[in-house]
Amino acid sequence: MQPTTAHSARALRSQGALAVLRYAHAHPSATRADASRALGLSSGSATEITSRLKAARLIGEDAPARTGGRGRPSPALTAHPEGPLVCVVDISHEGWRVAAIELGGGVLTESTGRHTGSPDVVAPLAGHVAALQARYGRRLRAVSACVAGTVSGTEVVQASGMGWRDVSLEPLKPDGIPLLVGNDASLAGLAEARRGAGAGSRVVLHLTVEVGVGGILVVDGRPVNGATGAGGEFGHMPFGDPALDCPCGARGCWDLEVDGRAMARALHRPPPRDPRTAAGDVIAAAASDPGARAAVAGAARALGRGMGALANALDPDVVTLSGLAVDLAATAPGALEDGYRTALMRYRRAAPPPVLPSTLGPHGPLTGAADTAFDVLLTDEGLDAWTRG
Numbered sequence: 001m002q003p004t005t006a007h008s009a010r011a012l013r014s015q016g017a018l019a020v021l022r023y024a025h026a027h028p029s030a031t032r033a034d035a036s037r038a039l040g041l042s043s044g045s046a047t048e049i050t051s052r053l054k055a056a057r058l059i060g061e062d063a064p065a066r067t068g069g070r071g072r073p074s075p076a077l078t079a080h081p082e083g084p085l086v087c088v089v090d091i092s093h094e095g096w097r098v099a100a101i102e103l104g105g106g107v108l109t110e111s112t113g114r115h116t117g118s119p120d121v122v123a124p125l126a127g128h129v130a131a132l133q134a135r136y137g138r139r140l141r142a143v144s145a146c147v148a149g150t151v152s153g154t155e156v157v158q159a160s161g162m163g164w165r166d167v168s169l170e171p172l173k174p175d176g177i178p179l180l181v182g183n184d185a186s187l188a189g190l191a192e193a194r195r196g197a198g199a200g201s202r203v204v205l206h207l208t209v210e211v212g213v214g215g216i217l218v219v220d221g222r223p224v225n226g227a228t229g230a231g232g233e234f235g236h237m238p239f240g241d242p243a244l245d246c247p248c249g250a251r252g253c254w255d256l257e258v259d260g261r262a263m264a265r266a267l268h269r270p271p272p273r274d275p276r277t278a279a280g281d282v283i284a285a286a287a288s289d290p291g292a293r294a295a296v297a298g299a300a301r302a303l304g305r306g307m308g309a310l311a312n313a314l315d316p317d318v319v320t321l322s323g324l325a326v327d328l329a330a331t332a333p334g335a336l337e338d339g340y341r342t343a344l345m346r347y348r349r350a351a352p353p354p355v356l357p358s359t360l361g362p363h364g365p366l367t368g369a370a371d372t373a374f375d376v377l378l379t380d381e382g383l384d385a386w387t388r389g
Contacts, residue, residue, distance in 0.1 A: 084103065087099070087144070122171050122172065140177065141386070142377060150248075180372055183214060183216075189215050192358055203217070236255065258302050311343075
């Protein structure tokens, strides 16, 4: 029977239980011995803490694999089969995903689909969330939504690629559990800093190109989201032509220089309906078409110049790239490097922050959204709520 007293909640927090739980989430393949070494716990303490977390249905342990060596191998820490879950709702420009995710990031169930770009998609997505709550009951502890747009609180204030303005995601919130909403590029950057190409670095600047540029600065594993949650809208910095109007309402945005809209202008084509698809087509043609190659190089150079400006301002250890930014870097590496280095202050050029492609790819936003939800759950308050039943 699950503990329900205040005493049991306090016991969970004692002797590093919360630290072990967070470690198990961040390192899903770790063993009990790994956690013991990383957290400075004795073998006995690690065993005792793990036993209490298992009794509270927070952690499970897999039987250790036989290695043929001496001694008894340490069991791996896993999500408890009856433990807490989060629901992630991922809304991209054309598609959606709804997933139930356990401690450590494992996906238990996932539904996917396409949408037309209308905000009407929120209602059926709320139905998927409600179905997960009906299936998992109190195990479902939070809903975390990631959206390809600018967010403030639980509202999408603008999503140019979908034509959204001031769309509330409150319908996704079931009774009794929190709803968290974040920009997809920012959440991908959080995941990349913690679990991907930026893992192990203290200050990570993440940039992605889809329709424009998004990203986030992550410091000590925490995203710099700003006062209202809209931090990381790097694409709306005035790194572009001030004569060009951006759908955001500003002029000269960097967004307009690095995606399919910039490539279409370079090729004297009309503005594309879908900048991401248009960019992909031009990048694919660059191997054999000199005009396409020049258009890609122009976008890559503009991306590099903005990267250099942000490196000057934010002083990251590393810059990570995802989305079409990876394709730009692979297709026109010389142009990207030229733009990056010429924008850097002189003293930075000898050892500029390295630029690394994403290792999480399209799974980044989903992973970041799940981690954001578990950040709320893996706290003293979150454990109190779980143990109260």
